[in-house]
Amino acid sequence: MADKLTPRATDYSKWYNELVINxxxxxxxxxxxxxxxxxxxxxxxxxxxxxxxxxxxxxxxxNAYFPLFVPKSFLEKEEGHxxxxxxxxxxxxxxxxxxxxxxxxxxxxxxxxKLEEELIVRPTSEAIIWNTYxxxxxxYRDLPILVNxxxxxxxxxxxxxxxxxxxxxxxxxxxxxxxxxxxxxxETKKMLDVxxxxxxxxxxxxxxxxxxxxxxxxxxxxxxxxxEALMQDGKALQAGTSHFxxxxxAKAFDVKFTSKEGVLDYVWATSWGVxxxxxxxxxxxxxxxxxxxxxxxLAPIQVVIVPIYKGEEQLATIGEKVTPxxxxxxxxxxxxxxxxxxxxxSGWKFAEYELKGVPVRLAMGPxxxxxxxxxxxxxxxxxxxxxxxxxxxxxxxxLMIDIQDNLFAQAMGYREEHITRVDSYEEFKKLLxxxxxxxxxxxxxxxxxxxxxxxxxxxxxxxIPFGMGEEExxxxxTGKPSKQRVLFARAY
RNA sequence: CGGGGUGUAGCGUAGCCCGGUAUCGCGUCUGCUUUGGGAGCAGAAGGUCGUAGGUUCGAAUCCUGCCACCCCGACCA
Numbered sequence: 001m002a003d004k005l006t007p008r009a010t011d012y013s014k015w016y017n018e019l020v021i022n023x024x025x026x027x028x029x030x031x032x033x034x035x036x037x038x039x040x041x042x043x044x045x046x047x048x049x050x051x052x053x054x055x056x057x058x059x060x061x062x063n064a065y066f067p068l069f070v071p072k073s074f075l076e077k078e079e080g081h082x083x084x085x086x087x088x089x090x091x092x093x094x095x096x097x098x099x100x101x102x103x104x105x106x107x108x109x110x111x112x113x114k115l116e117e118e119l120i121v122r123p124t125s126e127a128i129i130w131n132t133y134x135x136x137x138x139x140y141r142d143l144p145i146l147v148n149x150x151x152x153x154x155x156x157x158x159x160x161x162x163x164x165x166x167x168x169x170x171x172x173x174x175x176x177x178x179x180x181x182x183x184x185x186x187e188t189k190k191m192l193d194v195x196x197x198x199x200x201x202x203x204x205x206x207x208x209x210x211x212x213x214x215x216x217x218x219x220x221x222x223x224x225x226x227x228e229a230l231m232q233d234g235k236a237l238q239a240g241t242s243h244f245x246x247x248x249x250a251k252a253f254d255v256k257f258t259s260k261e262g263v264l265d266y267v268w269a270t271s272w273g274v275x276x277x278x279x280x281x282x283x284x285x286x287x288x289x290x291x292x293x294x295x296x297x298l299a300p301i302q303v304v305i306v307p308i309y310k311g312e313e314q315l316a317t318i319g320e321k322v323t324p325x326x327x328x329x330x331x332x333x334x335x336x337x338x339x340x341x342x343x344x345x346s347g348w349k350f351a352e353y354e355l356k357g358v359p360v361r362l363a364m365g366p367x368x369x370x371x372x373x374x375x376x377x378x379x380x381x382x383x384x385x386x387x388x389x390x391x392x393x394x395x396x397x398x399l400m401i402d403i404q405d406n407l408f409a410q411a412m413g414y415r416e417e418h419i420t421r422v423d424s425y426e427e428f429k430k431l432l433x434x435x436x437x438x439x440x441x442x443x444x445x446x447x448x449x450x451x452x453x454x455x456x457x458x459x460x461x462x463x464i465p466f467g468m469g470e471e472e473x474x475x476x477x478t479g480k481p482s483k484q485r486v487l488f489a490r491a492y
Numbered sequence: 493c494g495g496g497g498u499g500u501a502g503c504g505u506a507g508c509c510c511g512g513u514a515u516c517g518c519g520u521c522u523g524c525u526u527u528g529g530g531a532g533c534a535g536a537a538g539g540u541c542g543u544a545g546g547u548u549c550g551a552a553u554c555c556u557g558c559c560a561c562c563c564c565g566a567c568c569a
Binding site: 004013014017028030032087088124153155157158159164165169171218226237238239240241273274275276277278308309310344345346347348349350351352354363365366367368375492 | 559
């Protein structure tokens with residue numbers, strides 16, 4: 001624990017892994033590709049979850065829960081969907097174990113318990129949900145259905161990384177059903193906006209909204225919208241997706257409704273999700289070589305008070321002094337911890353809370369008691385000052401806002417410096433290596449060109465950004481005409 | 493799944509090439525001194541050497557299988 005982190009500049013990937021583990025966010029489990037989310041990490045996730053859940057409910061959604069298992073035949077019904085997920089599914093083939101007659105103390109799969117039809121551990125829940133919606137929808141009066149579920153899903157990934165890509169992960173998936181295409185498209189955009197607002201306001205992480213190209217689209221969707229964030233190593237991270245599914249799933253599961261005009265039609269669908277991957281994004285967007293830097297709005301502990309003392313009596317005095325302040329902060333909705341652990345020294349605690357990203361640290365010792373002061377330190381910019389104890393609660397409340405804003409401003413500053421407009425493929429390739437980040441370039445709109453760029457450079461089209469406006473130009477690769485710049489980057 | 497690497501005390505490691513029961517640091521425990529940036533001294537505890545086999549009088553060390561993790565590809569939120 002006393003070890004310093006590998007600096008970001010030395011090995012960004014190593015820094016990330018060490019940080020996640022040392023800051024006590026998560027650890028590898030005994031199960032391949034699956035992590036244990038530790039209490040401190042889970043506390044951050046809970047804050048994310050609560051904030052998002054409120055936003056979903058404020059936009060008219062309700063929560064429900066669907067089964068973990070999906071019968072294989074359900075997955076087969078939407079062809080594109082099936083193909084997209086087939087390669088990464090965990091499959092349940094039996095329902096019973098028995099004592100191995102040949103090896104003492106061992107269990108074996110009971111061959112007599114083979115299932116008639118295999119059950120798939122959900123990689124996502126469209127299939128089971130649309131099969132269920134079939135029974136819920138007959139008339140336009142049953143629409144829209146605006147349901148979200150908080151769940152775990154399993155995707156058997158080849159290569160995993162804590163939070164960024166694990167075989168099992170936690171997420172939410174919204175699944176909505178609508179009477180018209182326009183309404184469904186509106187829902188898709190609305191939820192993308194919710195994600196963007198959450199990322200920027202709560203996570204202090206600027207994102208770019210856009211649509212995926214056809215080849216990057218969700219399996220079974222007509223349009224996939226996404227928010228793309230930029231990490232400190234110049235790589236992009238897809239932070240959330242919202243899909244317009246058209247009538248694909250309604251047709252696959254035969255979900256029809258009678259309209260007001262008495263016409264029978266298939267319903268229109270959306271789905272949208274964010275996952276524990278956001279934890280990885282949060283870490284990589286803000287943290288430094290000393291540890292996490294958490295935005296106050298998501299920090300499990302927003303203020304820590306470290307006493308500096310000799311003997312129990314002095315500790316008790318400091319405790320009495322800060323008790324009213326703690327009550328005051330709590331009444332203002334600010335979470336505060338008084339660390340009176342006698343087995344750790346103050347210097348150790350300072351380093352520890354920096355590692356854990358606590359936004360504000362107060363230190364109070366004999367000098368402060370004498371002078372009526374307190375030392376206040378900001379995690380975001382590392383500044384420390386000794387200030388009057390009187391009125392400190394106001395100052396702290398303001399700091400919560402300032403730190404939140406500053407983290408956003410820093411992340412935004414980095415991103416703005418790393419969005420480059422390029423017009424030649426040579427320049428693109430050079431800057432991709434030298435500088436990294438996002439690139440706005442013209443593209444001829446073909447899968448072939450997209451594929452070629454990926455093969456040449458490992459960069460992909462992250463999205464066709466919204467709100468860019470049309471701009472006549474020529475594709476940087478082929479020279480064919482293009483109407484809009486698209487966003488390229490190397491990505492996680 | 494392909495290529496490369498690693499697995500030794502809670503954590504990080506030396507030893508492995510060249511076989512003889514395991515080194516050091518951090519942490520832990522006890523005591524004293526300390527306490528405004530990861531304390532000092534003294535003492536102590538802690539190890540199926542990833543796992544299952546094999547070779548051998550003897551295996552952390554040599555051989556084989558398996559498992560896990562890391563890095564690089566392909567796949568992906």
